[in-house]
Amino acid sequence: MNKRAKVIELPTRYATKLDPSRPAAQQISDNLKKAIMEMSLIPGQIISEAEVGHLFGASRTPVRESFSWLRDQGLIVTYPSRGSFVSKLSISHIKSAQFIRESLEISVAEYHCENGLSADTIDEIADNLAMQKKMTSDGFTGSFHELDDNFHGALADSVAHSGISRIVQREKAVLDRLRMLSLHSPEHIETLIADHCEIFETIRKRDAASARNAVRTHIRRVLGTLADMVERHDEYFED
Numbered sequence: 001m002n003k004r005a006k007v008i009e010l011p012t013r014y015a016t017k018l019d020p021s022r023p024a025a026q027q028i029s030d031n032l033k034k035a036i037m038e039m040s041l042i043p044g045q046i047i048s049e050a051e052v053g054h055l056f057g058a059s060r061t062p063v064r065e066s067f068s069w070l071r072d073q074g075l076i077v078t079y080p081s082r083g084s085f086v087s088k089l090s091i092s093h094i095k096s097a098q099f100i101r102e103s104l105e106i107s108v109a110e111y112h113c114e115n116g117l118s119a120d121t122i123d124e125i126a127d128n129l130a131m132q133k134k135m136t137s138d139g140f141t142g143s144f145h146e147l148d149d150n151f152h153g154a155l156a157d158s159v160a161h162s163g164i165s166r167i168v169q170r171e172k173a174v175l176d177r178l179r180m181l182s183l184h185s186p187e188h189i190e191t192l193i194a195d196h197c198e199i200f201e202t203i204r205k206r207d208a209a210s211a212r213n214a215v216r217t218h219i220r221r222v223l224g225t226l227a228d229m230v231e232r233h234d235e236y237f238e239d
Helices: 022-037 050-054 061-072 089-114 117-137 144-157 164-182 185-204 209-234
Strands: 076-079 083-085
Touching: 022 050, 022 061, 022 164, 022 209, 050 061, 050 144, 061 076, 089 144, 089 185, 089 209, 117 144, 117 164, 117 185, 144 164, 164 209
Parallel strands: none
Antiparallel strands: 076 083
């Protein structure tokens, strides 16, 4: 997509008709956020309020409000006299989020090794991994991104401390656009699925040392992906 196109072109799953029973600004923000996170709007893409208003058939007020929310989330940046752009990927923020996420998810694994997984959590994760494995045999026709989120979410949700899952997901969100760039490789996805299986098995065995190593190896793969993606798509990054 031409990042300086005068009209934003989005697949219909993003440019949905607004529901008059719901706040327009929230709907616009949600759709644009999804498009940004899934890299349909690429880092550095110019994005104007007028174009978005035309795309969604919305007035200026809800569009301005949606842009304000997206700026607060660091997904767009506005420069005086230049306009608004999809924010670039910050290398320093990615490294910081990776460090925080690694620390949290190792603690989650240690917690489960000490306390054990509930039967419901075991069933939930086993079903999730079965769907991940089926995806490989089906030629990657499913959404690995969603299954990946649900796998990590199931482990974090079952920790008896409120807010852990929310923090994990917040830090994971910083890495989401980088993940979308890397998930085009079936080989990379197969590696991540194997990581998930190892994490699950070491936790089920309550082998804390092996679980720590499995989680650390898995989470640090993002740094290897980062170096490769910066080399391939330097224009998407800053710092």
